[in-house]
Amino acid sequence: MGDLGKRYDVLVVGGGNAGLCAAIEARRVGASVLVLEAAPKFYRGGNTRHTRNMRCAHDAATETLSGPYTEEEFFDDLLRVTDGNMDADLARLMIAESKDLLPWIAQQGVRFQPSLGGTLSLGRTNSFFLGGGRAMLNALYRTAEKLGVAVCYDAEVTGLDIADGVFTGARVRLGDETVTVRAAALVAASGGFEANIDWLKEGWGAPAENFLVRGTPYNKGVVLKALMEGGVQTLGDPTQCHAVAIDARAPKFDGGIITRLDCVVFGVVVNRTAQRFYDEGEDIWPKRYAIWGRLVAQQPDQIAYIIFDAPSLDRFMPSLYPPISAPTLGALAEALELDAAALEKTMAEFNAAVRPGTFDASVLDDCRTEGLAPPKSHWAQRIETAPFYAYPVRPGITFTYLAAKVNGDARILMANGDPSANMFAAGEVMAGNILGSGYAAGIGMTIGSVFGRIAGRAAAALVGGSAENRNEAAA
Numbered sequence: 001m002g003d004l005g006k007r008y009d010v011l012v013v014g015g016g017n018a019g020l021c022a023a024i025e026a027r028r029v030g031a032s033v034l035v036l037e038a039a040p041k042f043y044r045g046g047n048t049r050h051t052r053n054m055r056c057a058h059d060a061a062t063e064t065l066s067g068p069y070t071e072e073e074f075f076d077d078l079l080r081v082t083d084g085n086m087d088a089d090l091a092r093l094m095i096a097e098s099k100d101l102l103p104w105i106a107q108q109g110v111r112f113q114p115s116l117g118g119t120l121s122l123g124r125t126n127s128f129f130l131g132g133g134r135a136m137l138n139a140l141y142r143t144a145e146k147l148g149v150a151v152c153y154d155a156e157v158t159g160l161d162i163a164d165g166v167f168t169g170a171r172v173r174l175g176d177e178t179v180t181v182r183a184a185a186l187v188a189a190s191g192g193f194e195a196n197i198d199w200l201k202e203g204w205g206a207p208a209e210n211f212l213v214r215g216t217p218y219n220k221g222v223v224l225k226a227l228m229e230g231g232v233q234t235l236g237d238p239t240q241c242h243a244v245a246i247d248a249r250a251p252k253f254d255g256g257i258i259t260r261l262d263c264v265v266f267g268v269v270v271n272r273t274a275q276r277f278y279d280e281g282e283d284i285w286p287k288r289y290a291i292w293g294r295l296v297a298q299q300p301d302q303i304a305y306i307i308f309d310a311p312s313l314d315r316f317m318p319s320l321y322p323p324i325s326a327p328t329l330g331a332l333a334e335a336l337e338l339d340a341a342a343l344e345k346t347m348a349e350f351n352a353a354v355r356p357g358t359f360d361a362s363v364l365d366d367c368r369t370e371g372l373a374p375p376k377s378h379w380a381q382r383i384e385t386a387p388f389y390a391y392p393v394r395p396g397i398t399f400t401y402l403a404a405k406v407n408g409d410a411r412i413l414m415a416n417g418d419p420s421a422n423m424f425a426a427g428e429v430m431a432g433n434i435l436g437s438g439y440a441a442g443i444g445m446t447i448g449s450v451f452g453r454i455a456g457r458a459a460a461a462l463v464g465g466s467a468e469n470r471n472e473a474a475a
Contacts (some may be wrong), residue, residue: 002150019425021452085436162230193221243293247394267308403432
């Protein structure tokens with residue numbers, strides 16, 4: 001545990017991927033660094049615990065990636081999934097910096113597994129951590145602590161002391177005591193406000209009560225709110241977020257990756273009235289999976305049902321809960337408490353609209369519907385072979401996109417457009433600069449790592465590290 005009475009060069013608030021990347025970079029150039037983590041040690045790391053991979057540009061196949069993924073292709077993918085709702089300059093900076101990221105991450109002790117095959121279609125674009133996000137976190141913590149980064153757990157920041165764009169201290173709750181931690185520079189890496197249901201309700205209204213939070217219960221947006229109160233500039237729609245369809249039986253918080261469902265493209269999705277409401281086959285799944293939480297949030301009672309039949313059961317990764325099954329569509333409707341006649345009608349209309357083609361889950365195939373609204377553009381197959389299956393799904397919020405605005409040095413901008421004197425941001429608290437809407441698999445980790453490194457270097461350069469600290473870090 002760090003000495004909270006000491007004035008540090010760099011204070012990092014948040015102990016996930018972004019915060020640790022910032023801490024390591026700042027420490028390596030000689031700054032004294034303290035990381036404040038709101039969670040207990042076992043639950044440290046925010047949403048990074050639930051991640052599996054990151055998306056980085058690279059010019060050729062590697063030991064863990066099956067082919068090249070150029071900067072331009074990465075930018076085109078990001079442009080498409082966000083509909084252009086992003087800061088293009090910061091996006092291009094992130095993509096360019098990502099080309100050096102995988103070797104740097106490996107140097108910190110993180111290991112990667114061989115390229116991933118199957119229907120996720122990520123073997124060429126995304127690198128998967130061996131052991132998942134928790135293993136990645138453990139490696140980063142080991143490196144940070146070896147370098148001399150101080151870490152304090154169960155340390156909830158309740159407020160920031162900011163005057164005229166200058167950060168001087170953070171108020172920190174430690175059990176029943178509140179102390180003020182002083183530092184020459186701040187790196188905010190504290191996540192979004194997805195675990196703050198009351199804040200979500202300000203944008204979404206009563207439907208937010210039915211949202212599930214895939215990740216940490218500790219991301220309540222306290223630091224983001226404190227930055228806003230301190231006069232920083234924000235951007236983004238408070239209702240925009242990374243929201244996927246997760247099993248409705250999942251816990252309210254911290255269900256993680258195993259509650260996510262990847263079977264939408266293999267079936268149809270209906271709402272509480274047994275009506276389809278969106279094209280299940282619009283695009284390759286990693287480029288569209290994060291729209292489904294928002295789509296479900298717009299349906300009655302914020303619930304929907306993924307319906308498929310026996311041939312599709314083994315085509316996707318299973319989730320934590322088994323699917324609900326029945327010998328007929330009518331019986332399935334009864335199990336789901338849906339109107340049986342309405343579901344049977346919806347499925348009959350879908351089956352009649354399916355046109356034959358060559359099914360291939362790894363590409364945009366030619367299996368589609370015709371004369372159906374909404375259509376199913378790809379991977380459309382008749383759902384007619386018993387037994388029939390369904391997953392009930394609700395919106396699973398991962399992180400929010402309302403963000404502190406930053407420049408290319410990850411420095412937070414004030415409301416008047418001027419850079420703050422000594423405040424930087426990385427990760428979900430600023431991800432809305434890149435993600436105004438939409439998502440593609442692995443980009444959140446890329447934003448966190450790239451801007452964490454930038455923020456750490458910039459903060460350390462601003463305050464200047466002592467020769468003693470540089471020597472300690474080098475040792």
